[in-house]
Amino acid sequence: MTAQVESELETETEELTVREAIRQAMREELERDEDVFLIGEDIGVFGGVLEVTGDLYDDFGPERIKDTPISEAGFMGAATGAAATGTRPVVELMFSDFAGVAMEQIMNQMAKMRYMFGGKAEMPVTVRTTEGGGMGAASQHSGTVHSWIAHFPGLKAVAPGTAASAKGLTKAAIRSNDPVFVFENKMIYEQKGAVPTDEDFTVPIGEAAIEREGEDVTVVATQRLVGESLQTAENMADDTSVEVIDPRSLYPLDIDTIVESVKKTGRLIVADESPLSYGTHAEIVARVQEEAFFSLDAPIQRVGTPDTHIPFSPPLEQEVLPSGDDVRDAIRRVT
Amino acid sequence: MKVTTELYHCMVAASTYIEDCCISVWIMADFDLQSTEGRLEALRRMVTIRAFDEEAGDRFADGEIPGFVHLYIGEEAVGVGACAALDPDDYIASTHRGHGHCIAKGLDPQYMMAELYGKAEGYCNGKGGSMHIADVDAGMLGANGIVGAGPPMATGAALSIDYQDRDQIAVGFLGDGAVAQGQVHEAINIAATWDLPAVFVIENNHYGEGTAVEDQHNLDNLSDTAQAYDIPGLTVDGMDITAVAEAVSEARDRARAGDGPTIVEAETYRYRGHYEGDEEPYRDDAEIERWQERDPIESFKERLIDRGELTQEEFDELQADIEAEIDAAIEFAQDAPAPEPHEAYEDMFAEMPPEIERFASAARTDGGRPGGDR
Numbered sequence: 190m191t192a193q194v195e196s197e198l199e200t201e202t203e204e205l206t207v208r209e210a211i212r213q214a215m216r217e218e219l220e221r222d223e224d225v226f227l228i229g230e231d232i233g234v235f236g237g238v239l240e241v242t243g244d245l246y247d248d249f250g251p252e253r254i255k256d257t258p259i260s261e262a263g264f265m266g267a268a269t270g271a272a273a274t275g276t277r278p279v280v281e282l283m284f285s286d287f288a289g290v291a292m293e294q295i296m297n298q299m300a301k302m303r304y305m306f307g308g309k310a311e312m313p314v315t316v317r318t319t320e321g322g323g324m325g326a327a328s329q330h331s332g333t334v335h336s337w338i339a340h341f342p343g344l345k346a347v348a349p350g351t352a353a354s355a356k357g358l359t360k361a362a363i364r365s366n367d368p369v370f371v372f373e374n375k376m377i378y379e380q381k382g383a384v385p386t387d388e389d390f391t392v393p394i395g396e397a398a399i400e401r402e403g404e405d406v407t408v409v410a411t412q413r414l415v416g417e418s419l420q421t422a423e424n425m426a427d428d429t430s431v432e433v434i435d436p437r438s439l440y441p442l443d444i445d446t447i448v449e450s451v452k453k454t455g456r457l458i459v460a461d462e463s464p465l466s467y468g469t470h471a472e473i474v475a476r477v478q479e480e481a482f483f484s485l486d487a488p489i490q491r492v493g494t495p496d497t498h499i500p501f502s503p504p505l506e507q508e509v510l511p512s513g514d515d516v517r518d519a520i521r522r523v524t
Numbered sequence: 525m526k527v528t529t530e531l532y533h534c535m536v537a538a539s540t541y542i543e544d545c546c547i548s549v550w551i552m553a554d555f556d557l558q559s560t561e562g563r564l565e566a567l568r569r570m571v572t573i574r575a576f577d578e579e580a581g582d583r584f585a586d587g588e589i590p591g592f593v594h595l596y597i598g599e600e601a602v603g604v605g606a607c608a609a610l611d612p613d614d615y616i617a618s619t620h621r622g623h624g625h626c627i628a629k630g631l632d633p634q635y636m637m638a639e640l641y642g643k644a645e646g647y648c649n650g651k652g653g654s655m656h657i658a659d660v661d662a663g664m665l666g667a668n669g670i671v672g673a674g675p676p677m678a679t680g681a682a683l684s685i686d687y688q689d690r691d692q693i694a695v696g697f698l699g700d701g702a703v704a705q706g707q708v709h710e711a712i713n714i715a716a717t718w719d720l721p722a723v724f725v726i727e728n729n730h731y732g733e734g735t736a737v738e739d740q741h742n743l744d745n746l747s748d749t750a751q752a753y754d755i756p757g758l759t760v761d762g763m764d765i766t767a768v769a770e771a772v773s774e775a776r777d778r779a780r781a782g783d784g785p786t787i788v789e790a791e792t793y794r795y796r797g798h799y800e801g802d803e804e805p806y807r808d809d810a811e812i813e814r815w816q817e818r819d820p821i822e823s824f825k826e827r828l829i830d831r832g833e834l835t836q837e838e839f840d841e842l843q844a845d846i847e848a849e850i851d852a853a854i855e856f857a858q859d860a861p862a863p864e865p866h867e868a869y870e871d872m873f874a875e876m877p878p879e880i881e882r883f884a885s886a887a888r889t890d891g892g893r894p895g896g897d898r
């Protein structure tokens with residue numbers, strides 16, 4: 190993995206925001222393959238509510254940047270049907286909370302067709318959606334639901350924490366012949382980072398990245414918490430050496446990289462914005478104890494949302510949302 | 525700590541009590557387009573909506589109000605006309621553009637504004653914000669962040685009414701965009717099949733976010749969808765409060781008589797962007813101005829003046845009073861206390877499971893209780 194980080198560093202890069210990186214990924218894939226098209230609500234002239242598709246409409250027009258009626262079940266299903274019949278739709282589900290409206294097509298059709306049909310259906314569909322609290326958008330526009338999708342057999346789920354992985358994962362998702370959900374976090378669209386310029390740069394689905402090497406404790410962090418954990422690691426550098434890993438892909442999960450790290454540090458913090466019960470944290474914790482139980486020197490700590498919805502009022506919202514400070518506190522508890 | 529929490533709950537209880545009193549005062553006012561008093565009340569509510577939303581837009585721009593706000597300016601005749609046809613104990617289920625429905629239903633602007641500010645004294649104790657203002661006791665089943673989620677809620681309220689043989693109805697508001705949602709179809713079909721006392725009011729403001737209605741539907745009149753359920757459907761001028769009130773009033777009679785739901789489509793227009801901050805690349809000023817020429821407040825006011833029920837001076841006075849009321853609401857919201865951090869963990873369930881408490885306190889280095897200082 191270290192080798193991979195190095196090889197990424199050697200390639201030519203440019204500074205992009207996460208938003209620009211995702212848009213660039215879509216632009217390149219639209220140019221590369223004419224079977225690729227985008228479909229979703231207000232992604233055309235409007236440019237997407239969080240401005241991710243932006244000006245793609247100007248360059249690709251209404252045939253390839255398709256504005257839909259407000260019908261998540263309908264267009265999620267249409268994307269599924271289209272993927273099974275020779276095209277490569279990239280769906281924008283405006284907020285991940287709206288997965289509720291589209292869930293039937295996701296769980297009973299998209300996820301199951303290949304298997305139920307004995308392998309006789311391709312499912313090259315990508316679903317981009319935005320998660321997370323922090324902008325006062327209240328409970329129906331702030332959820333983190335990636336654990337549902339990662340849990341459900343037949344779906345792949347990725348969740349970038351940096352601009353480079355945002356671009357690389359989006360491109361890998363579009364090129365994949367499996368249904369891949371790309372869980373963007375709405376609070377990091379403006380976060381900048383070095384992004385490889387090579388048009389064939391992708392981040393393979395199922396590969397974690399060690400974003401910072403350390404000796405004392407491993408922090409596995411996702412999405413917004415990658416950047417915040419890196420900052421925390423920096424702040425604590427005087428007395429604690431923190432390794433920060435972004436799994437990038439939730440399913441499949443690169444458990445080997447995480448286990449390798451825990452064998453070195455003996456301590457693990459899992460930081461993810463999803464609710465704590467029955468989710469992403471639990472999966473990582475379970476797999477680590479299966480493979481590295483005897484390397485652990487302290488109880489594994491979880492940092493997440495304490496099983497509440499995300500409230501509107503900013504002081505309440507900040508209260509429940511996990512942050513870099515919570516990661517610091519968790520590290521302090523075990524080091 | 526414990527004492528403070530208890531004290532706090534007493535305060536909340538007290539403020540809720542005060543709130544209840546205020547609401548009942550609001551509901552007492554005669555509000556029915558059949559009488560002069562009722563018409564003046566309707567005008568007052570329309571002007572209140574506009575003043576509230578203009579102020580909310582400004583305060584959002586100033587950064588005082590977080591999140592998203594969707595303003596109702598231009599559409600006042602629809603919410604107020606529909607609610608004027610209702611009894612105070614009828615239900616409404618609203619949309620993301622809900623401020624107008626709240627005021628039309630008689631909610632108090634100061635607690636609404638406190639909610640927009642995320643304050644403890646807001647209708648939802650700051651947990652909901654603009655998109656989720658609700659007052660179930662007042663028959664307001666919530667603004668809604670999910671497009672198309674209101675109609676099933678109205679069907680559900682109509683189901684309770686029918687089940688318990690109560691003399692009420694439920695109105696589900698929805699936008700033109702929401703008509704494309706599957707759950708809207710399912711909800712209307714259930715209500716129609718079971719003859720439930722519901723009315724579905726489509727607010728056709730000609731756009732769903734930045735997409736024009738003709739790019740979302742293959743029908744000219746969205747009320748034509750009623751044919752699929754074999755229920756009455758009609759399209760009325762949503763800039764004319766009387767037209768809306770009459771249509772909803774007839775629909776209400778039908779619902780109460782056990783004849784099932786009606787779809788009323790009101791043609792209207794939103795003057796502001798989809799949400800505040802919308803750059804509106806999808807329309808031009810000329811289009812907005814064309815609709816403003818038929819402004820629902822202006823035209824209703826003129827009609828009342830023509831009938832001799834109002835003078836321009838009285839209207840100016842009314843407007844000044846309302847502006848003062850909204851200013852007071854802003855001040856109230858600004859000065860109101862923020863919710864206490866521990867409230868973030870409350871209201872998830874009727875019976876709090878131990879997980880929430882445990883996760884919340886485990887997250888503190890001091891092992892402190894939820895909401896303790898970070």
Ligand SMILES: Cc1ncc(C[n+]2csc(CCOP(=O)(O)OP(=O)(O)O)c2C)c(N)n1
Nearest residue numbers: 287621669670671699700701702731732733
């Ligand atoms: C299920 C769902 N899909 C999409 C959205 C995003 N969204 C919020 S308002 C809106 C447009 C709604 O249009 P319409 O129903 O016509 O109501 P209007 O805003 O015009 O009042 C959209 C797409 C949402 N909130 N919920």
Ligand SMILES: [Mg+2]
Nearest residue numbers: 699700731732
């Ligand atoms: Mg509309």
